[in-house]
Amino acid sequence: MCETTTDTGNPSLNKLIEEWLRWDKNEKTQDELKELVARKELAEVERLLNNRLLFGTAGLRGRMGTGYAQMNDLVIIQTSQGLAKYLTAVHPEAKSEGVVIGHDSRHNSHRFARLAAAAFLNAGVPVYLYSKIVPTPFVPFGVVQLGAAAGVMVTASHNPKEDNGYKQSIEENLEPWQDAWDTEKAVADSRLSDPLVEMSGKYFTKLSASMLDRDMNQASPVSFTVTAMHGVSHEYMEEAFKVCGFKPMVPVKEQMVPDPDFPTVKFPNPEEGKSALDLSFKTANENKSTVILANDPDADRLAVAEKQPNGQWKVFTGNEEGALLGWWNWQRCQRLSPHIPASDCYMVASTVSSKILRAIANKEGFNFVETLTGFKWMGNVSHGLMKQGKTILFAFEEAIGFMNGSEVLDKDGISAAMYVAELATHLAKENKTLTDQLQEIYKMYGYHICNNSYYICHDQDTIRNMFKRMRNFSGKDTYPESVGNGRFKVAAVRDLTTGYDSSQPDKCAVLPVSSSSEMITFTFGNGCVLTLRTSGTEPKIKYYSEMCATPDQGDWKALEVELADLVNCVVEELMQPSKNSLIPKAD
Structure with missing residues (x-):
């Protein structure tokens, strides 16, 4: 162990150091602190202890x-x-x-x-x-x-x-x-x-029993490539494929053994899309798989990719997966539980996720509930509804988290994978793909185009100043009225950090408020809803945007262009003073 004095010349810091060394019994972390003190890195010591x-x-x-x-x-x-x-x-x-x-x-x-x-x-x-x-x-x-x-x-x-x-x-x-x-x-x-x-045993028994048709699964013409991303899911996914009746999955062998160093991926996050799925594409191509199922390291989330006719891979966004699984859970409910009235059925999504479930609910007659970000909110809402005798069909967040049914009141990447596999199998019988079905969903319920990304920022002062500027844009307690030189008018502002919501009669937000996190939502005159928020788990400023077309609105490309233009204006005008401190998401 390192020998060092704890006298830094700062009595309060000395006390913190002595307290840590007295309580901590781990030699490695004790030595780390002693080395910092010995090197006189006192600002870092104070940051870590204070x-x-x-x-x-x-x-x-x-x-x-x-x-x-x-x-x-x-x-x-x-x-x-x-x-x-x-x-x-x-x-x-x-x-x-x-x-x-x-x-x-x-x-x-x-x-x-x-x-x-x-x-x-x-x-x-x-x-x-x-x-x-x-x-x-x-x-x-x-x-x-x-x-x-x-x-x-x-x-x-x-x-x-x-x-x-x-x-x-x-x-x-x-x-x-x-x-x-x-x-x-x-x-x-x-x-x-x-x-x-x-x-x-109970988990896999219930998962098996939830399948619509195990014989259909056994005869599936779809080959699934699966990656555990060096995490925990490999043996559990093997068992899931077995009990749900599917033929054995094709594993990404380089990533199927748990490894805390994640040697084949820089960021073990399938939400990052193609950059995290290179080995999955390679394995799938070599084994003639057309669908990839990718768990994150703790297996509570699921990314999905499907091979396109041109040989390229489409990685579905979390919102697109949510649309597919939401539609499928409604179809399953109608087949398995026709006695349950639609008025007693619920689907749930976080406020930054696509409103596609709301569109489906409005047409089909079941209920849609919006919550704050995170499954702690969706799980609590679901639990409360279940106590009232209601049926929870599905819940999701755009960050590839999905809760199918109510056996697990949290996101579950294992069951989500099985429901996607079941859907892909059902569609294959009709000579359709997941991509085909997503387009049909948009035609039935309206096109929902999303444009989401993030910036990395390690400077908390930069983040605070950015949001403070938005709240005092042209004077104290004023928000932006437009972006793009007046082209995109702001129709409403909801600030879940302060509790302000201009769309409410009393100007008070309906959803819960948290002063410890930043979150502002702008609704624009063209129907776009755009939210800026800080991540609760990573040093990121995230933005989420969506525009929704009616089913009879045909020019989807124009909608995409308009949304991209609006997002660029928001980034340039509302985040511009801080852009030098922001690192954009890597492609």
């Missing part, structure tokens, strides 16, 4: 390393202790119901999960700890099946390899409890059990 990781849309997530501002053993212990303390206070039944804990294949995930288990056991809460890597959906599935009080998944999903995450809430409870570091004692505790065999 700030804590914040919860975003998908939990606590960040780079691994020393300090409260990064992911490490001590932060996991503190977070787990805080959650355990909070949970037992507001829900005393947790001491009998227990919590479900799972983890992915990233560096330190196995250890983080066991440190979390130790905290809950120390608080008197039984633990269902999956003994090996599992897809994220297995945690919410286990919570429901086991009647547990809460669930925790240790994963950074699709973030870079240096990141890890812990999906739950935190209360201040910082000093490690007795036995907080003793994972061996935790694993040997009689109150800890492994639910893997039972939950895996």
